[in-house]
Amino acid sequence: MKKIFVSLSVIIILLFSCISSITAETITLYTSVPQNIIDNIKKDFESRNPDINLEIYRSGTNKVLAKLTAEKDAGNIKADVIWVADFSVYENLKEDNLLRPYQAPEAKYLPKEYYDSEGYYYGARLINMVLGYNTRFLRGNNIPDSWFDLLDPRFKNKVGSSSPDRSGAFFVTTGAFATTPGLGWEYFEKFAKQNPASDSNTGIAKKIATGELLMGFVLDYKIRKMKQKGSPIDFVWPKEGAVMVPSPIGIISTTDNFEASKRFVNYSISREGQHEFAQNG
Template sequence: MKTPALLLAAALAAATLMPAAADAAQGRLVVYTSTPNKAMADLITAFNKAEPEVTVEFFRSGTTEVLAKLDAEFAAGSPEPDLLLIADSVAMAGLKARDRLAAWPDAPVEGLPVSSYDQDRTWFGTKIIATGIAWNTAAGLPAPTGWADLAAPAAKDRVVMPSPLYSGAATIHVGTVTATQDLGWSYMEALKTNGATALQGNGAVLDAVATGRAAYGVLVDFMAFNAAAKGSPVGFVYPAEGATAVTEPVAILKTARNVDAARAFVAWLLSEDGQRFTVAQGYMPLRPEAGAPPGRPASVKLLEVAPDTLAAIGEETRRHFAALFGG
């Protein structure tokens, strides 16, 4: 026979559980992202298997254009997104400095590399997207091994790269390379002297390399591997000096209308299930237990510069790059 105290405890427990069920993630969730349209649509489908009551809508463009749209909305006092899922932590560091991001102290980051998320837990890396060198394997030219090869005579007038004026990954790449002692702006100037040209984004670089209009391209890894798997004559190498990388961080805005759904989205991305889906999409995961895409090395040597440093030099990086390669 249960005592009154036990009955009261059971009633309180039931009352505690009932709101949790009622507060399950649901409703409209708006995401602004630089993730390619098809990849984002597939991600939402996978997320909805775990959270079927959330209706995800998204706006997609390059990181620079996403941020420009968001800035205009902030200025008008009507920011639309609940979440940002964009290429680089530098942009997130800038938004955090402007007090635009909501902290989530209890975010599920256990087991993730400490360097992959903001220590105040306002943004969280979701994957590793490394930038290296793609080349047209049908061009009859030597396979590259490092960044120096793009400034060599064999690559003259045959190198393309994404512009940091459009691409967040390119901003990280140029900022990291120019802040690295053995490369620096002298390396970028050597590329210009060797006839390298800047295109709008990584997609344009891939197209130029795959069609043979360029022999070599500075490109994010997953695009090259995905193209090769579909039969394009595209090879890829992680440079011996070290690749640059972005972690495609996700963040909840302070102005988010649907915080519960936003947290559910972030939690799923960081979970083992979410990380395994990352691998299935051809990206390197942050959780080693999620495995790796076929044909990738177990680890990649990276050139690393602190996000706050890259954020501080971001405008100068873009100005200097535009002066060299044009807008």
């Protein structure tokens, strides 16, 4: 009798597991958020929402948009939610009727300039473009404190950055520089004469840490992670100002999973979601 009871218990557990698996709704996220960070976000979100499976396509902003555009042209968009690092992308998507508005309850805690008043997108993550440098080779008075230090002839061939066609964050940075008095597009014309290395934001940070480069445009969270692991790298907030890059999230208008998508968007800007970001960079 005891064996029968145990067997029935196992069957019931397996049955409920199967039912849970069958009823779980799947939403697909297209994002440029780094893989290790978004994997942890997925894990935390699914633990809080066991009835939703979050599938992820992760690549650079331009590749994400290229995939979305190709699917749009084919009439088969697979994404439910998009999360990349550029507000202008969302204005374009909104204009093309590719976003579905949602008034997220958690938005009341966000500064108004970080989300669309009609609910088409929300700044769910804030990253900063800062001036990174190698702490082994640049010390004391040689530590940079200005974006113009990247233009110093002494550092020719020893500086670097990503590029607007590779990084949404650097696209925002380029626009910010181009429209800022005292910097302008002329800054990048001078920067080009330094023969700067071009790589991903992660690649530039690694090159600085190894000493291949001495300084460059780098995202703050990448440097913090490397510094914590003992790499000889740090960053400064340039006296002209760093570039803040809010990374928005929005729901694709063609989604068949609107309710589940709303829950993920709301989670991303909630206290719990933001805490998870703070833990992971």
